[in-house]
Amino acid sequence: MPDHYMHGFGNEFETEALPGALPQGQNSPQRCPYGLYAEQLSGSPFTAPRSANERSWLYRIRPSVKHTGRFARISVRNWKTAPHIDDHGLPLGQLRWGPQPIPSESLTFVTGMRTMTTAGDVNTQTGMAAHLYHVTEDMTDDYFYNADGELLIAPQMGGLDIATELGLIAIGPGEIAVIPRGMKFKVGQSDGPSRGYVCENYGAKFTLPERGPIGANCLANRRDFKSPVAWYEEKETPCRLTVKWCGGFHRTEIGHSPLDVVAWHGNYAPYKYDLRSFAPVGAILFDHPDPSIFTVLTAPSGEAGVANVDFVIFPERWLVAEHSFRPPWYHVNIMSEFMGLIYGQYDAKAHGFLPGGVSLHNCMLPHGPDKEAFDKASFGELKPHKLTDSLAFMFETRYPQHVTEYGAKLPTLQSDYIDCWRGLEKNFDPKRREWTGP
Known part of the structure; x- marks a missing residue:
């Protein structure tokens, strides 16, 4: 070639x-x-x-x-x-x-x-x-x-x-x-x-x-x-x-x-x-921006700002935000997200999401970091950190995504995926405003 x-x-x-x-x-x-x-x-x-x-x-x-x-x-x-x-x-x-x-x-x-x-x-x-x-x-x-x-x-x-x-x-x-x-x-x-x-x-x-x-x-x-x-x-x-x-x-x-x-x-x-030639932008003081800042390509629909499908990547990048939860936050989205991993480890999942694998978070289904990723991001030292050897992507569409019979019956479907959030216990205490951990 x-x-x-x-x-x-x-x-x-x-x-x-x-x-x-x-x-x-x-x-x-x-x-x-x-x-x-x-x-x-x-x-x-x-x-x-x-x-x-x-x-x-x-x-x-x-x-x-x-x-x-x-x-x-x-x-x-x-x-x-x-x-x-x-x-x-x-x-x-x-x-x-x-x-x-x-x-x-x-x-x-x-x-x-x-x-x-x-x-x-x-x-x-x-x-x-x-x-x-x-x-x-x-x-x-x-x-x-x-x-x-x-x-x-x-x-x-x-x-x-x-x-x-x-x-x-x-x-x-x-x-x-x-x-x-x-x-x-x-x-x-x-x-x-x-x-x-x-x-x-x-x-x-x-x-x-x-x-x-x-x-x-x-x-x-x-x-x-x-x-x-x-x-x-x-x-x-x-x-x-x-x-x-x-x-x-x-x-x-x-x-x-x-x-x-x-x-x-x-x-x-x-x-x-x-x-790898994508030039990411991000927060240089506090907070985690919307993942739309990682959009490489978009297929527009007839409605402004609402894509038929977006192709979004999560590449190598520096994380420097202060006093912030750096991984993707918990969210419930009208868009449907089909996600894959090319190589490395995705920063919102400590285990189970492997290169060549797939996750699907459909319209209005909540998702976000697993327990281990949450604890690490909540209590780790927030010094500048570079995510390396990592490349994930997302096909995000305005339409609900229907799983095929092939996908539904794959032996690699992880029946225990929901358990990655099991350890997220109630931490609320109305007598303690400053939360320092469970």
């Missing part, structure tokens, strides 16, 4: 794999260079405002109509789509799962997808699904595109080589890739079997959050996002293309690779981002 990318988020890029492959002065000339076909890929309606318009012009060996034949319905058993409510009998509650072992069977990125939760309705392009993936086999002659939404991919173990229509992307743990809705791609292993997390965003595409009073700098900066340069695969062998559309899967046989874009220009493109 190449290590050269174009920098910037949402930029108007232009790139060519052959000199002079990009037409000059117009998008669809009568005859394209090298006998290519001009094709536009649109991620927004044509009439969207200029600032929100998403489209790229592709100059390809064959138009996409030649990459689809007669489709046949297929089953991808463990990939579910909202609305999807299983009658599995799992009662309401705060939930946590341990990491899943990577299976020994052959699984591609598509067949190895395991849906944990769904939210919203794909038919109205609202909501999301949260998945785990396992990859033990490369998609050598298999290709895929998702008409239901864009895919945010976060490896937790092992790297991925992602070949897309617009170029090549390599990612490993601590990085993410975002593949836009409708873009063809295939996935291979870069260093052996891989597992990780996927957010399938049915709604408006991910964008950078507004910084408000933070100003022009910090959080995720545009220049740290990377889109691939043009690359094409000229392969005349039997291949298969699978399409996900409104929750169904459809496959067609073709006699060539669909990754045949020789040049492209526009702003609708895949990208990668190293989460």
Whole structure:
């Protein structure tokens, strides 16, 4: 995989794999260079405002109509789509799962997808699904595109080589890739079997959050996002293309690779981002700010400040707040939080939340630090402390997240998760204002 990318988020890029492959002065000339076909890929309606318009012009060996034949319905058993409510009998509650072992069977990125939760309705392009993936086999002659939404991919173990229509992307743990809705791609292993997390965003595409009073700098900066340069695969062998559309899967046989874009220009493109380049901000005197200050990407809804889904991370950072409870405080939230751990230890949980694991705190279900984390934060010396070797994330959505049957019946579901708060005893004493401990 190449290590050269174009920098910037949402930029108007232009790139060519052959000199002079990009037409000059117009998008669809009568005859394209090298006998290519001009094709536009649109991620927004044509009439969207200029600032929100998403489209790229592709100059390809064959138009996409030649990459689809007669489709046949297929089953991808463990990939579910909202609305999807299983009658599995799992009662309401705060939930946590341990990491899943990577299976020994052959699984591609598509067949190895395991849906944990769904939210919203794909038919109205609202909501999301949260998945785990396992990859033990490369998609050598298999290709895929998702008409239901864009895919945010976060490896937790092992790297991925992602070949897309617009170029090549390599990612490993601590990085993410975002593949836009409708873009063809295939996935291979870069260093052996891989597992990780996927957010399938049915709604408006991910964008950078507004910084408000933070100003022009910090959080995720545009220049740290990377889109691939043009690359094409000229392969005349039997291949298969699978399409996900409104929750169904459809496959067609073709006699060539669909990754045949020789040049492209526009702003609708895949990208990668190293989460370690996120510049966190926080309290430098007292109190713990809202976790929204850790938002990397947001998919807005029609209501200002209420996201279809936010992608939030909890990275390495200094804790310096005085006379403050530094971990995330106890809270009850209208948003639903699907959380994963890439590596290290999350500061609000002393035990049980492991890399590759998952927690789910749904709409209006209380949660917060376990007993050990509470005691440590309440009575420890508040000198400056750096959280190191830790990276957790959250898919947070305005919609309730429904657990799938796969998730409900996983053997790694921790039936004793609720017990992590058991030791939080009553400390109230109306005769003693200064509390020094039990």
